[in-house]
Amino acid sequence: MKDVKAEIITIGDEILYGQIVDTNAQWMSEELSNTGIKTIRKTTVGDVRKDILASFSEAEERADIILITGGLGPTKDDLTKPLLAEYFNSPLVINEEALTEVKIFFERRGRELTKLNRMQAELPEVCTKITNRMGTAPGMWFEKDDKVFVSMPGVPIEMKTIMLEEVIPKLHEVFNTPVIYHKMIKTIGIGESFLSEIIEPWEDNLQGNIKLAYLPSAGQVKLRLTAMGGDHAKLVKDVDEQIEKLKPLAGKYIYGYDKTKLPAAIGQLLRENNLTIATAESCTGGFLAYQIISVPGSSDYYIGSVLSYADEVKMIELRVSKQSLEEHGAVSENVAVQMAENVRKRLNASIGLSTTGIAGPDGGSEEKPVGIVWIGYSDENRSFARKFQLTTDRLLNIQLTTNIALNILRVEMIKNNA
Amino acid sequence: MKDVKAEIITIGDEILYGQIVDTNAQWMSEELSNTGIKTIRKTTVGDVRKDILASFSEAEERADIILITGGLGPTKDDLTKPLLAEYFNSPLVINEEALTEVKIFFERRGRELTKLNRMQAELPEVCTKITNRMGTAPGMWFEKDDKVFVSMPGVPIEMKTIMLEEVIPKLHEVFNTPVIYHKMIKTIGIGESFLSEIIEPWEDNLQGNIKLAYLPSAGQVKLRLTAMGGDHAKLVKDVDEQIEKLKPLAGKYIYGYDKTKLPAAIGQLLRENNLTIATAESCTGGFLAYQIISVPGSSDYYIGSVLSYADEVKMIELRVSKQSLEEHGAVSENVAVQMAENVRKRLNASIGLSTTGIAGPDGGSEEKPVGIVWIGYSDENRSFARKFQLTTDRLLNIQLTTNIALNILRVEMIKNNA
Numbered sequence: 042m043k044d045v046k047a048e049i050i051t052i053g054d055e056i057l058y059g060q061i062v063d064t065n066a067q068w069m070s071e072e073l074s075n076t077g078i079k080t081i082r083k084t085t086v087g088d089v090r091k092d093i094l095a096s097f098s099e100a101e102e103r104a105d106i107i108l109i110t111g112g113l114g115p116t117k118d119d120l121t122k123p124l125l126a127e128y129f130n131s132p133l134v135i136n137e138e139a140l141t142e143v144k145i146f147f148e149r150r151g152r153e154l155t156k157l158n159r160m161q162a163e164l165p166e167v168c169t170k171i172t173n174r175m176g177t178a179p180g181m182w183f184e185k186d187d188k189v190f191v192s193m194p195g196v197p198i199e200m201k202t203i204m205l206e207e208v209i210p211k212l213h214e215v216f217n218t219p220v221i222y223h224k225m226i227k228t229i230g231i232g233e234s235f236l237s238e239i240i241e242p243w244e245d246n247l248q249g250n251i252k253l254a255y256l257p258s259a260g261q262v263k264l265r266l267t268a269m270g271g272d273h274a275k276l277v278k279d280v281d282e283q284i285e286k287l288k289p290l291a292g293k294y295i296y297g298y299d300k301t302k303l304p305a306a307i308g309q310l311l312r313e314n315n316l317t318i319a320t321a322e323s324c325t326g327g328f329l330a331y332q333i334i335s336v337p338g339s340s341d342y343y344i345g346s347v348l349s350y351a352d353e354v355k356m357i358e359l360r361v362s363k364q365s366l367e368e369h370g371a372v373s374e375n376v377a378v379q380m381a382e383n384v385r386k387r388l389n390a391s392i393g394l395s396t397t398g399i400a401g402p403d404g405g406s407e408e409k410p411v412g413i414v415w416i417g418y419s420d421e422n423r424s425f426a427r428k429f430q431l432t433t434d435r436l437l438n439i440q441l442t443t444n445i446a447l448n449i450l451r452v453e454m455i456k457n458n459a
Numbered sequence: 460m461k462d463v464k465a466e467i468i469t470i471g472d473e474i475l476y477g478q479i480v481d482t483n484a485q486w487m488s489e490e491l492s493n494t495g496i497k498t499i500r501k502t503t504v505g506d507v508r509k510d511i512l513a514s515f516s517e518a519e520e521r522a523d524i525i526l527i528t529g530g531l532g533p534t535k536d537d538l539t540k541p542l543l544a545e546y547f548n549s550p551l552v553i554n555e556e557a558l559t560e561v562k563i564f565f566e567r568r569g570r571e572l573t574k575l576n577r578m579q580a581e582l583p584e585v586c587t588k589i590t591n592r593m594g595t596a597p598g599m600w601f602e603k604d605d606k607v608f609v610s611m612p613g614v615p616i617e618m619k620t621i622m623l624e625e626v627i628p629k630l631h632e633v634f635n636t637p638v639i640y641h642k643m644i645k646t647i648g649i650g651e652s653f654l655s656e657i658i659e660p661w662e663d664n665l666q667g668n669i670k671l672a673y674l675p676s677a678g679q680v681k682l683r684l685t686a687m688g689g690d691h692a693k694l695v696k697d698v699d700e701q702i703e704k705l706k707p708l709a710g711k712y713i714y715g716y717d718k719t720k721l722p723a724a725i726g727q728l729l730r731e732n733n734l735t736i737a738t739a740e741s742c743t744g745g746f747l748a749y750q751i752i753s754v755p756g757s758s759d760y761y762i763g764s765v766l767s768y769a770d771e772v773k774m775i776e777l778r779v780s781k782q783s784l785e786e787h788g789a790v791s792e793n794v795a796v797q798m799a800e801n802v803r804k805r806l807n808a809s810i811g812l813s814t815t816g817i818a819g820p821d822g823g824s825e826e827k828p829v830g831i832v833w834i835g836y837s838d839e840n841r842s843f844a845r846k847f848q849l850t851t852d853r854l855l856n857i858q859l860t861t862n863i864a865l866n867i868l869r870v871e872m873i874k875n876n877a
Contacts, residue, residue, distance in 0.1 A: 054683075056485075057498050058492045059484075059489030060489065060641075061485070062485045063480075066481075067474075067477045067480045069477070070476055072477075080477070082510070083475065085501035086499075087498075118672050149848065155652050322745070326745075326749050326751070326752030327749035327764060329745070331749055334745065335744075335854060337821060337853055344771070345767050345769055346745060346765075346768075347763070347764075347776070348765070348766065350761050350762060350764075351758070351762045351763055351806075353762070358763070439749075
């Protein structure tokens, strides 16, 4: 089967000049890859007429599918739409459906439609409008000979919604793409090289049509299995068999598969065990809570949190004893345990989880350097805290602490189940 | 003065297939821009011979400077060096200086030089070696007619060190680059199209050497001014003058400039006014607190938060009256005001800020649809809450609510100062 090739064109001075990082192109190429479409090139051009037009014609030479993002706003420096009209030699006309959608979008927000907003409903006559549920600039689908051009807004949530709901299914249909099956195995609590050692015998025996990739990120390692062949059901079966063989080696590190995120996996475990949770955060400052509540429906098991940034709050709200704070300091085993225990009792939750540490970049000492973190856990049977020495990067420390805390919670729940 | 144009070529399947985000290209173009070199295109190609060679010759047509990263590792899929040798028709020979550097690099780490590592000292005869202090693959500098090609490793710390210490100074010298000055004006509280309307008279009167761009993101709009000319001091003065003219039209929406983020701007205002803040979050579930504490040193003004996800917590910790919860519901003006007021008093802060709403995707009703949010504010003189109707996307709603809440806080502090 012939490869279906895609080129991604990102338009905008802000990307070209490095004022923002282009995460769209990365996301799109990953999605394309999951669909069996091969990205052969990514191109970024600025808000310059001749450069944009050149990128269209060059991409048309190379690729079957040309995906374009950016330059669809209502202002003067947004050139994508008029240039697509020029490229396809098709006049801009009001698309009545798009106009209705823009009107509804503004009505819902109780805002008036400006002249500029109205212009967003003008599309090249020859294109098919793609509904943008998340914003006011519609996407556009063009077909020319055997090639497809798709233009989408650069705002990530708008582009992603359009890609997943409209573009990917339509590309599948038009290009009859080959069958590829990806399965992402998500692990936490073990580093890439250690994981690689313990699963080596399994990796060496993988079938020929299944490829393995390691994708490490803050405190986690994802294993991606990619199977390619003619029959979807067969691929799923092959991959599932391999996962069953992997479990005896690394099962305890696996918290989920595919798009399952750690907070969602934790939420599932809490729900299954009829447990509720409360958190007491110092150094993570709300990020732990935010991760837990990022899951829809988390109000079923998440009670609340006390963010005790100041020591006074640790005392007033969490009843951490003044003596402990003075003797051991806020960043200590003793205080972490009290925080977890007291927030659990006070908010009447099954489990309490706490964090206290020095996120940095300042505030460290020789005895307690930046990156030191205590994580506390408490349920009705036991309370404890564990110490970790992390990095000197503030935001990375907050993220790592949150992941480790969630993993402690996961391990405890599994232990209590066993 | 003629523009000096650069093209950035990133080589590697892992970037092309979206397995990693290409942060190098963003960083490089920002540095080039600060040096007065205009990036006119970014291109990403995979580890494919003909695609890499094509990218070289296409870039040579368009740009004066071609910066290449990636594909310099010691393994078989690293094609950049042999293909540069081919492109410049120059044999790979051991560069004695590079060999010495690689040897020293390994000695320092107490490791032995492998045959693969030795090969890293082989460079096309025609190039000038660029020392890589941070790794084992040297950079390469080629000159051809009036064009410069530079090849660098893809490891960010290696590329950045080489760029700052070697490449940028050398480019400055060779190309006698013009002066460019960028200023980013950051606004919140007004949409792109409305902002565009109120600043139209100013925009129409901008001097010829100053360009304006709109960069919208969740609830914010950034205005980028780019000035180009011969004299840095003159450009700074020109841009500052334009900003002074902008202020009467849009000053109240401006919270900062350049790399200043909203939480840092808020932190600065709190600090200047000797104020402290506590938050009571329901629908934002910690994200508001996290944004505030993401700023280093925020413990000076941030006291803490009560995350009252469950109604019980609103009652127990925030003393929200049971009657209010029953009469008005948790998502109401009455409850938002009580949350802000009570968290301020309880945690003894100057200001209390609260959020309560339906983040979605579920939990909405006809009367209170998904996306409805009340944001409460309280200081010693006044307490109030405002209602907003946001989107149906859970995470976007959390982000928007947080930005709006921070902006309410900003506006109140400015008002109290006036």
